[in-house]
Amino acid sequence: MMGKVGSNLCRGRFSMQVDLMLLFPFLCDQPIRSVSFLKGGYIELPPRSLSPESEFLATFATTNSSGIILAALSKHGEKEGHRQAHGPFFSIMLIEGHVEVHVDSGDGTGLRRALLRAPTGTFGDGQGHSISLIRSGRIITVQLDEKTPVEMKLGPAVESMTINVSNLYIGGVPEDAGSSMLRMRRSFHGCIRNLIFNMELLDFTSAVGSEQVDLDTCLLSERSKLALHGEDGKLLPEPQPLPSPVKTEYFKRKGFIMVDGQESPMVTIVGDGTTLDVEGKLYLGGLPSDYRARNIGNVSSVFCMGLILLWLCLFNRGTPVSAFAVARCYAEAQEGTFFEGSGYAALVKEGYKVRSDVNITLEFRTSSENGVLLGISSAKVDAxxxxxxNGKLLFHVNNGAGRITATYEPKATNTLCDGKWHTLQANKSKHRVVLIVDGNAVLAESPHTQSTSVDTNNPIYVGGYPADVKQNCLSSQRSFRGCLRKLTLSKGLQVQSYDFSRAFDLQGVVPHSCPGAEP
Known part of the structure; x- marks a missing residue:
């Protein structure tokens, strides 16, 4: 990621000490991103409605088994007979160690519910856990700690409708709010931080109301004279300190770097100079492909910044000059490229010629039943x-005389959507196609044996494709959500492997980083 820092920070002769954490007051006007709930209570932020394309992320830590994390409520409904009617709402709650997400769109079809069970028995283990809620039309996907996501489907009437709310509560709700909407009303006890809504990092200083909260801290318990006790009387661990800043210091001709509190040996700079004369831009995480640095050599690596708040802050408070392939960091990762379900990777800008024969191989991992894997299409019909x-794999080919399709349907439902790695091979040989999935082959053949060539000279789109690009052999525009790896296209003995980080257009794709471990 690249961001621009005012030239007054870098111009002229000076001696400097750089602590990256000290950049926050200058870049962000000291916003508050964390809040501790130690005596019950809540904090209310300006309302945020759930539009048809929206995303919410947060981090929480607690040693209690139950508590409200978020409650987005509409105004109280009116009584209808003996029941209380209510408008649309959505909530995230920790209930008996597991996380439940409730969504009611207000269309009369009732409550949608997602349950995410903790693999260790409880999410109230005192550790930090991240949760994301992504809405795409009728589909709401919820994920915890990069584990297998859970999907909810709203009613067809709300495909393009915004779920409007009037109040957004974090950590709990007032006594007179949400009585007919929330299954549980117990306040959260612990730390909630890094609330992100549609790529905006929310600032708790914008709160419109609060009760019994401690801003700008991240504690799990209160210190008493004798011991630390939770609401249920159990002994709680000492509050954990925040990690030391990732820090570098330079003074005259000497410098050192400190990581996780460990200092490197002091280094003396060669030469007689005692100042740094620099002016220009600040680059974080890498350098542009056309940038040639004189003194630092070649830079080619994938770097995950622990100071993820820094780039979020830059995006929100000081717009960067440019950015490329910037995405999230993951606590657990494995080989592969992550497709977020909203974009694509475009390869071979000069165009790929399919012609009469091609063999495609790749490995994929997903928990979604639908999504584009790959497409190459001419402006005519060849593609x-x-x-x-719907959980099936389809390989379409059109040589110009009509589409033929090889369809692989697993014997067990959702076999291909289990979050595990699966192998795929798609072979086109003249008018015949073969699709092999996990060693199981299906065949298809065109009756037009004289039509053998797919005449393309177009880019390869993987995981999806832009709205203005025509794809004649794909029935859906829904982007793939999951991980892909080991993509090759071969003709005879010529085998070409593709590196997604070298795509000429990359949207919603994280190269070389597949989140989470295989279930």
């Missing part, structure tokens, strides 16, 4: 396409 539709 090939790989996609998942």
């Amino acid at each position: 090939i396409g790989l996609e998942m539709v």
Whole structure:
């Protein structure tokens, strides 16, 4: 990620000490991103409605088994007979160690509920846990700690409708709010921080109301004279200190770097100079491909910044000059490239010629039943396409005389959507196609044996494609959500492997980083 720092910070002769954490007051006007709930209570922020394309993320830590994390409520409904009617709402709650997400769109179809069970028995283990809620039309996807996501489907009437709310509560609700909407009303006890809504990092200083909260801290318990006790009387651990800043210091001709509190040996700079004369831009995480640095050599690596708040802050408070392939960091990662379900990778800008024969291989991992895997299409009818539709894998080919399709349907439902790695091979040989999934082969053949060539000279789109690009052999525009790796396209003995980080257009894709471990 690249961001621009005012030239007054870098101009002229000076001696400097740089602590990255000290950049926050200058870049962000000292916003508050964390809040501790130690005596019950809540904090109310300006309302945020759930539009058809929206995303919410947060981090929480607690040693209690139950508590409200978030409650977005509409105004109280009116009594209808003996029941209380209510408007649309959505909530995230920790209930008996597990997380429940409730969504009611207000269309009369009732409550939608997602349950995310803790693999260790409880999410109230005192550790930090991240939760994301992503809405795409009728589909709401909830994920905890990069584990297998859970999907909810709203009613068809709300495909493009915003779920409007009037109040956004964090950590709990007032006594007179949400009585007919919330299954549980117990306040959260612990720390909630880094609330992100549609890529905006929320600031708790914008609160419109609060009760019994401690801003700008992240504690799990209160210190008493004798011991630390939770609401249920159990002994709680000492509050954990925040990690030391990732820090570097330079003075005259000497410098050192400190990581996680460990100092490197002091280094003396060669030469007689005692100042740094620099002016220009601040680059974080890498350098542009066309940038040539004189004194630091080649830079080619994938870097995950622990100071994730820094780039979020730059995006929100000081717009960067440019950014490329910037995304999230993951606590657990494995080989592969993550497709977020909203974009694509575009390869071979000069165009790929399919012609009469091609063999495609890749490995994929997903928990979604639908999504585009790969497409190459001419402006006419010639094209090939790989996609998942309702848990089935389809390989389409059109040589110009009509589409033929090889369809692989697993014996057990959702076999291909289990979050595990699966192998795929799609082979086109003249008018015949073969699709092999996990060693199981299906065949298809065109009756037009004289039509053998797919005449393309177009880019390869993986995981999805832009709205203005035509794809004649794909039935869906829904982008793939999951991980892909080991993509190759071969003709005879010529095998070409593709590196997604070298795509000429990359949207919603994280190269070389597949979140989480295989279930």
